[in-house]
Amino acid sequence: MSGGRALRDRVLVALAVLIVWQVAALVCGPHWISPPLMTARRFGQLALNGELARHALYTLAAAAGGFVVGGVPGAVLPFALRRAPRLAAILDPYLVAGYGMPKLALAPLFILWFGIGLASKMALVASIAFFLIFFSTAAGVRGTDVRLVAMARVAGASEQAVARHVVWPSAVPYVFAGLKISLSYAIGAAVVGELISSNRGLGYLIQAGANDFDTTTVFAALTALTLLIVGLNALVEAAERRLLRWRPVDAQPARRLVTAA
Amino acid sequence: MIVRGRVALGVLCLAIWQAGHWALGADWISGPVDIVRRLAEITASGELARHTMATLSEAALGFLLGGGAGMLLPFALRRSPRLTAALDPFFTAAMGVPKLALAPLLILWFGIGVMSKVVFVAAVVFFFLFFNVLAGVRSIDPRLAAAVRVLGAREWTVTWEIAWHTALPYVFTGLKVALPRAISAAVVGEFIAADRGLGYYINTARAMADPVGLFTGVTVVTVLVLAIDAGLERVQARSLAWRPLARDATV
Amino acid sequence: MSEGAVLLEVRGLGRRFEPRADRGEAVFAIRDLSFDVREQEFLTIVGPSGSGKSTLLNLIAQIDAPTEGEIRFRGRPIAAATAGALRPGWDRQFGYVTQDDTLLPWRTLIENVLFPLRVQGRLSAQTRDRASELMSTVGLEGFERYYPHELSGGMRKRAALIRTLVYDPPVILMDEPFGALDAQTRTQLQADLLRLWNLGRKTIVFVTHDIAEAIALGDRTLVFTRAPARVQSEHRIPIARPRDVRTIYGVDGFAETYERIRKELQ
Numbered sequence: 001m002s003g004g005r006a007l008r009d010r011v012l013v014a015l016a017v018l019i020v021w022q023v024a025a026l027v028c029g030p031h032w033i034s035p036p037l038m039t040a041r042r043f044g045q046l047a048l049n050g051e052l053a054r055h056a057l058y059t060l061a062a063a064a065g066g067f068v069v070g071g072v073p074g075a076v077l078p079f080a081l082r083r084a085p086r087l088a089a090i091l092d093p094y095l096v097a098g099y100g101m102p103k104l105a106l107a108p109l110f111i112l113w114f115g116i117g118l119a120s121k122m123a124l125v126a127s128i129a130f131f132l133i134f135f136s137t138a139a140g141v142r143g144t145d146v147r148l149v150a151m152a153r154v155a156g157a158s159e160q161a162v163a164r165h166v167v168w169p170s171a172v173p174y175v176f177a178g179l180k181i182s183l184s185y186a187i188g189a190a191v192v193g194e195l196i197s198s199n200r201g202l203g204y205l206i207q208a209g210a211n212d213f214d215t216t217t218v219f220a221a222l223t224a225l226t227l228l229i230v231g232l233n234a235l236v237e238a239a240e241r242r243l244l245r246w247r248p249v250d251a252q253p254a255r256r257l258v259t260a261a
Numbered sequence: 262m263i264v265r266g267r268v269a270l271g272v273l274c275l276a277i278w279q280a281g282h283w284a285l286g287a288d289w290i291s292g293p294v295d296i297v298r299r300l301a302e303i304t305a306s307g308e309l310a311r312h313t314m315a316t317l318s319e320a321a322l323g324f325l326l327g328g329g330a331g332m333l334l335p336f337a338l339r340r341s342p343r344l345t346a347a348l349d350p351f352f353t354a355a356m357g358v359p360k361l362a363l364a365p366l367l368i369l370w371f372g373i374g375v376m377s378k379v380v381f382v383a384a385v386v387f388f389f390l391f392f393n394v395l396a397g398v399r400s401i402d403p404r405l406a407a408a409v410r411v412l413g414a415r416e417w418t419v420t421w422e423i424a425w426h427t428a429l430p431y432v433f434t435g436l437k438v439a440l441p442r443a444i445s446a447a448v449v450g451e452f453i454a455a456d457r458g459l460g461y462y463i464n465t466a467r468a469m470a471d472p473v474g475l476f477t478g479v480t481v482v483t484v485l486v487l488a489i490d491a492g493l494e495r496v497q498a499r500s501l502a503w504r505p506l507a508r509d510a511t512v
Numbered sequence: 513m514s515e516g517a518v519l520l521e522v523r524g525l526g527r528r529f530e531p532r533a534d535r536g537e538a539v540f541a542i543r544d545l546s547f548d549v550r551e552q553e554f555l556t557i558v559g560p561s562g563s564g565k566s567t568l569l570n571l572i573a574q575i576d577a578p579t580e581g582e583i584r585f586r587g588r589p590i591a592a593a594t595a596g597a598l599r600p601g602w603d604r605q606f607g608y609v610t611q612d613d614t615l616l617p618w619r620t621l622i623e624n625v626l627f628p629l630r631v632q633g634r635l636s637a638q639t640r641d642r643a644s645e646l647m648s649t650v651g652l653e654g655f656e657r658y659y660p661h662e663l664s665g666g667m668r669k670r671a672a673l674i675r676t677l678v679y680d681p682p683v684i685l686m687d688e689p690f691g692a693l694d695a696q697t698r699t700q701l702q703a704d705l706l707r708l709w710n711l712g713r714k715t716i717v718f719v720t721h722d723i724a725e726a727i728a729l730g731d732r733t734l735v736f737t738r739a740p741a742r743v744q745s746e747h748r749i750p751i752a753r754p755r756d757v758r759t760i761y762g763v764d765g766f767a768e769t770y771e772r773i774r775k776e777l778q
Contacts, residue, residue: 009347017351032370054366090266096275100490104361105460105482107452108475113289147311188359195364195462196452203362207453210365218366222358229357408576408614410600412628413606413679426618503618503659 034219043220051205052224058201060228062190064078064120066125066181074133074159075175078141079163099131104192111197121193121201125186132185176240183236184229191225202228291476299477308462311483316451319375320443323382328439330383331390332432335398336424357393361449362431368454376448378458384429385446390435398424420426433497438494441486448482519586519715520572520683524739524744527567528535540565540740544583547734547743549683552713556726559736559744565719567657569685569742571716573608574598587604602738607676607684608668611691613662613668615685621671622647622656628679633728649711650704658748666697677708686718690725702729702757710754725774727751728760733769745776 018036020037025035034042081088107124114120144167152162194203202225209217275293282292297449303309340346364381371377414422451460461481466474522774541564549555559565570576571591572583575598580593590602601608615624625643629635647653649683650670660668669689676684690698706729709716720726726733727749735744750765760766 005473006346010350013347015349046436051285085262086266089263093267094270100441101486102441102448105445105448105463105486106479107449108463109479112467112472112475177504184357184359188361189364190451191359193489194453195361197299206362207365213369215366215369218369222362222366225362226358229359230354243377402614404610404612405614405616407600408608408610409616409627409631410576411573412631412675413601413604414631418631421615426616429618503661 017100019190031213031215034216037187038216039219039223042069042216046217046220046224052220054227055200055202055221056204056224058118059187059190059194059225062121062193062201063125063186065118066122066190069122070126070129071133071179071182074130075137077134078138078171079167081138082141082167083159093133095134099135103127103131104189106194107196110193114198116199120243121190121198125189126191128189129182132182133175133178136174137171138182139175141167143174145168173240173244176236176244180233180240182237183232187225187229187232212257262325265360267285273303274470293474295473296477299473300391300480303477309481312457312459312462313485314358315375316444316447316460317485317497319378319447319450319458320382322375322446323379324386324440327383327386328390328436329438330433331387332394335395336428338395339420343373352388352391356388361387361446364450366455367450373454378455379452382443382446386439386443389439389442390432392432393435393438394428397428398466400431402428415444422423423445433493433501437490441488444486444489445481495507516553516734518548519548519551521584522547522549522568522572522581524581525563525571525578525583527569527571527576528579532655542739542742544742545579545744545748549715549717554709554716554729554731555719556718556720556730556733557736558720558723558726558733558777559697561737562758563723564739565721565736565742566607566687569608569719570686572601573685574602575608577750581772587767601681604628604679604681605680605683607679609672609676609686609689611686611688613660613672615668615672615675621655621657621663623654624660624671625675625678627698628675630693632679632708634679638774643674646677646708649708650674658744664697666701669693672709673701673705676714679708679777680712681714683717686716688720689718691720691722698725705729706755723770723777724761727766727769727773728757730754733773735773747773 001131012074021033021036028195029039035047043052081091103124106127107120110120110123110127147171149162149168152166190201191203191206194201195207198204198207202221205221206218209215209221275314278290279292281290288294300309316487323391336373339349360381363384364377367377403425404420409419409423447464448460449460455461460479463475463478463482466472466478514565517692523546526543527541527545529539545564545568557565557568567576571578574591577598578591581590584590585602585605589771590599596597614628619627623644625647626635626640629639629643644653647656650673652667652670655663655667663671673689689739692703693701702725718726718729730749733747733749734748737744747769749769751760751763755763
């Protein structure tokens with residue numbers, strides 16, 4: 001299918017979404033569904049008076065901070081465990097349980113321990129990011145072609161060099177996959193923490209708006225959140241494209257939703 | 262040797278937990294003993310049953326709603342690749358938005374009763390199932406479909422026999438991921454506004470400075486989720502016995 | 513080697529493939545292709561890779577439509593550029609065995625073999641017996657409850673074969689069916705195929721790139737040109753039946769036929 005037609009189709013769908021939105025707002029009333037124009041105006045207001053930036057940055061800080069605190073150990077651990085397969089086997093069920101356990105349900109626990117400030121949100125994000133990054137990196141490490149590793153060892157590389165020059169590049173695509181997934185979860189977790197108790201952040205803005213029955217603010221904040229995530233995603237994808245130039249072009253079949261058969 | 266190591270680790274964790282309780286005091290970490298006692302209390306009073314049922318029913322209803330749509334939509338979209346391609350970026354964007362951020366809006370619309378949680382859970386579950394099943398439907402081998410048509414199968418058989426069976430491993434992955442998340446979503450929804458449910462119990466405990474209650478609630482949720490996970494693991498293993506490797510089909 | 517009436521006629525057949533978005537022009541896989549197939553004959557087709565042999569079979573089996581020409585079966589046109597919807601298998605008149613075994617991986621062996629009968633609504637005690645017989649003939653009895661991935665390549669190929677034979681189509685199309693097997697298994701399966709063919713004298717159109725296989729199995733061999741493929745030549749195989757595939761290379765007539773065809777393909 002040609003690119004031009006696809007683009008046109010998507011623009012059509014976008015228009016359809018806007019129309020449905022406007023109609024729904026008309027039918028249900030602005031109190032329940034804030035119409036597109038009103039939402040856009042409020043969005044502009046909040047952007048101009050700096051409030052949007054303040055709250056967005058707070059959320060971003062919680063997400064980024066937690067992501068680093070949780071993600072770095074998550075990325076490093078698989079490499080360490082590579083040399084200790086028995087320890088890895090012992091830890092395995094605990095890690096799987098930790099991964100399966102919905103950390104968001106623990107949010108009140110983090111608030112109990114770390115208070116209602118930034119720290120509790122970061123802790124929540126960290127707990128989620130750790131497992132996500134760990135498992136995707138582990139998959140990448142495990143998936144390293146053993147023949148390449150053997151070749152490197154034969155050529156005289158130390159274990160560290162093997163890790164740096166063979167295992168890490170091999171794992172990078174998986175790390176990026178984990179990164180992209182973790183991104184929205186990290187922001188989501190920060191928002192949830194803010195929804196439960198906070199006085200700043202996009203989640204707070206949403207909750208405050210809802211409490212005041214100010215649907216327009218809620219919609220505007222949600223839009224800001226969506227834009228934030230889409231923007232971050234684009235950044236990560238750009239970074240990925242640069243770092244993974246060596247991959248054969250069609251190695252990402254998951255990008256397109258076109259069906260076959 | 263490995264099993265012993267795991268048991269040892271488990272015991273170690275329990276020991277650390279108990280030590281933390283003694284060291285930091287009941288305000289920060291409740292001891293296992295206190296939790297067990299509280300569990301017994303709320304089981305006897307029926308509170309546990311009441312809250313658990315509320316959360317489970319929200320999760321179940323939302324799961325059926327969102328899961329049903331998420332499972333069926335890819336099969337419907339199979340017949341129209343153009344529509345699917347056009348919708349692609351919107352679905353991905355929608356997936357990116359944390360559905361949890363919609364919770365306050367849903368509560369605004371549907372009140373603090375069961376309904377808002379059900380819709381919320383449905384939204385969360387839908388995307389998980391949708392993307393997984395879509396990947397499954399996309400992975401149908403066209404040669405298999407062609408061969409089966411030559412053998413005399415009608416379109417309906419092709420869909421049922423091939424599309425369904427090819428997508429089944431993906432459906433399971435979706436279910437395994439979505440089911441615990443459904444519970445989690447219900448609980449989180451209850452954090453934000455509810456009048457019953459495990460999330461309500463947990464958050465209220467926190468607000469009323471009742472750490473034991475908080476820990477107890479969290480323990481119940483944890484056990485619930487892990488039990489469901491294990492159960493699904495069993496069911497999946499049996500239904501997918503025909504596969505060469507019992508590996509998850511990941512998206 | 514009885515020769516019956518003309519069963520299948522291919523007349524001026526052509527299949528043009530549209531250019532892809534990034535590539536240049538349209539390509540004709542086959543063009544101006546004409547030949548006949550007679551009842552109960554074993555016709556082999558040999559040609560260089562990419563010479564449209566698979567395309568031809570897809571067109572006959574009705575899972576693809578021609579852009580020119582037509583195909584007639586028992587005198588009636590079944591495929592033409594202007595025809596309507598495709599009818600894969602043309603009402604179970606055609607069987608189709610491909611190189612990749614298209615067994616359903618989630619069904620057991622017996623379920624796979626009975627599958628066409630089930631979808632055609634022809635499951636009965638009789639047809640089940642026939643299936644069991646066929647399984648014994650190719651040495652698969654005892655493996656009914658196995659899943660495809662638990663069987664060797666040769667066994668899966670045999671299963672694919674009898675899955676087609678079980679519903680008794682008069683014409684069987686075969687697209688390099690043994691290509692993915694090792695040499696010994698291939699010889700064994702060729703022998704099995706001839707044995708099965710002898711039992712029920714079907715009409716077989718067998719495509720291969722292996723000249724020796726084409727001569728060993730066929731009554732008649734067509735040599736195709738490179739794409740756009742046409743019939744380059746036709747060779748009658750002067751070897752009497754029944755044939756022993758294992759010792760066929762030493763038989764009179766094999767070597768010279770082989771040389772003749774090989775030269776043409778150069």
